[in-house]
Amino acid sequence: MFAKIQRRHVIIGMLFLCWVIGFLDKTAINIAIIPISEEFGITPEHQGMIISAFFLAYSMTQLIGGYLVDRLGSRRVLSSAVAVWSLGTVACGFVGSAFGLAAARAVTGAGEAVFPAGGSVAITENFEKSKMARAKSVLQSGASVGFALGSVIITGLIAWHSWRMMFIVLGIVGVVMSIALYCIMPPRSETLVAKSGEAKVSEKQRIKTLLKNTLTWKIASCYFFTNIVFWGLQSWLPSYWVKVKGMSMMEMGVYSMIPPTMGFISFLTCGWLLDRFFHQKEKYLICIGATVAAIFIYLMANAESIPLAFAYLTVSNVFLNAISISVFTTIMKHFPSNSVGTATGLINSLAQLGSFASPMLIGWVLAATGQNYGIAFSVIVACALVVVAIAMTFPAIHAKKNTEQAV
Structure with missing residues (x-):
């Protein structure tokens, strides 16, 4: 029993590290697009299209990835996914045009699309239901660590050498991680439990x-x-801080570590809250998170002081994380375990269309309003309030058995 407990902790730790690398790869373009746009002469609309290429592929392959992990198990599918997205990241360092960059980002997106569903299946294979939210929160917190480290690592690599070398280094690290993940995770035969x-x-x-x-x-x-x-925030805030607020690349990178650092703590806290106080009541944490996030995004957009703006952004990030972990916990706890991967893939496939549309939407708003970020932020706040309205319509779930019968 002790060995089993230790093994599952090693597995979740390895998945956490892979997702840290994944978010470094995912968000690198948001900072790199600044020097890339200068080199290739890219307009804001085309910048949004390049960033969105990742999310289009990410959305389109979610369902396929979820189905595969349900059928083949998490070991082979997850390790292959990490390898695919890492090779796509390496390819970003060798492109010679905006079209080539968009294609490479699409490959990265296709690989990363498998990880949310695969991670959920790995958790259901190795953790009892009473600890699933906490395990998922550890995995999800890798996003915050990736954001926090990425702000410094990405800007540092670009400043040290170039945006091309930055992509190559991140990709090579990811390939090594994919091999390590395959070696650590148990074979499919050991995780099949009736x-x-x-x-x-x-x-x-x-x-x-x-x-x-x-x-x-x-x-x-x-x-x-x-x-x-x-x-919408992650894709355009780096440009906002540099172009509107006059921050240097390195200064922006250091400040940008603050929100995800607190986000890491919020993920772990929300996982505990969901298991302890919000079991069967996840929709209320979603509503709280979206409401508070909307308020503080509005405050950030109207703050004159840069430190105060980042303080507001930090609070909004904490509560956006509460929505994310609540969504995935709802899926794991209220859908049959043999369909968690497929359900996660289907839901995330549809939801990631929002990620795909967001950079282009904000880019279009900025182009149409003469770079008026105030209007762009207002659109983002309105979308947060829509989240509240939708979450309030979630059905009351009194027992998991009822939902499984519905599914």
């Missing part, structure tokens, strides 16, 4: 019941608008 009370159903019926479940569509809609908020 789930009591779960009737065997055909693949067609399993997909059909997921599509018919109203909770599937409500979670997807909620996360769609959350992604517009989150990636």
